[in-house]
Amino acid sequence: MHFPNIKIPQKLKENKTTFIKTGIFSAIGACWGVILIGTFVTFN
């Protein structure tokens, strides 16, 4: 039996650090986004 997508989990493993980093930077971005937009909206 042939699984054409078998490489996907391997690729996920290889790029684990990249995914973690992307997640962390998105979290930082989301936090600053909420704070800055909230401040801007409130003070206007």
Add this chain to the structure above:
Amino acid sequence: MDVFLPIAQVFVNPIEILLLSAIVGVLSGLFGVGGGFLMTPFLIFMGVPPAYAVANEANNILATSVSGSTTHYLKNTLDYKMGFMIVIGGSIGTALGIYTFTYFKGIGKIDTVISLAYMYILAIIGTLMLVESLGEIDKAKKNVVERKKLHVHYWIHGLPFRMRFPKSKLYESIFTPILIGLAVGFIAAIMGIGGAFILVPAMIYIIKMPTKLVPGTSLFVTIFVSVIVTFLHSINYGSIDLMLVVMLVVGSIIGVQIGVKLGEQIDSSGLKALLAILLLVVGIVIAYDTFFAEEIKKETIKVLNQDLNFFSKFIKEFSKDMPFFYGLFSIMFAVLLGIGAAFIRRLLSNFKKKYFNKTPQQSK
């Protein structure tokens, strides 16, 4: 089972407060950071008005820093001379902070200012901690050894009036610790935190004190700053609620001990990223609370109007009739609790050494 706080005028669940302060205490003991910048937001989430959360957390910090500082005093890991120089700046900064606090309270914006200060400080610290921990992961992976300069000089090192600090083996301008103290005192007065997250890096990287003297001296400075903050908040606004302080102090002192013990057994450097994420999450929740949930909060506060029991009445009248003595009493109360906790810890440690370390020798 909810308890009514006579000064803060809100109902709180004592078990929740004890548990939360214990959890924050564990984090504080584990990572070596003060719990103030986590506990004050948690108190705000539980319905305690920000101005009261700040004042009572400052009193709690006083008890925990007295406890920690007593331990360092017994170990002789304190630089008093440097500590007093920072305290001079800290006193001026605290007075300026209380003045700013009074200004914003006067125009009715103090709750917003405290929330804004918290969300920005938490976001900044969380971001810096995450970036630092990511850098450490990268370095460990690539096995890079970073070469650092032996002495990095900033403008602050060129200031006049130099003085010798024999214990730290330093020859430093008196303005360096005074300026650092000024910043710490100002932030402590507005936010109800000890300021260790500024003081510790500043002592290591700017003053260049020996690392073993840093925690003790930082706690020593925190005692004076939190005494001034507690006293000024008490006489100006009568916002110290001893019922809340007792719950906070008991929870945090137990939590810190557990955290320190845990820290000795596990490597907490990997968990630093998790703490940073927690700070960011708390920052987002404060932002949501400030920008979107303000109206619900105001309605809840209006409903509260209850008859008080004897103890609550006593605290309220004592605070109202004799604010000066109430302030002094709050300080003495926190100091005694802190010293008591340090001596109990020492007794328990001696007891453990005496009875539990003997067993293997006897079996030989």
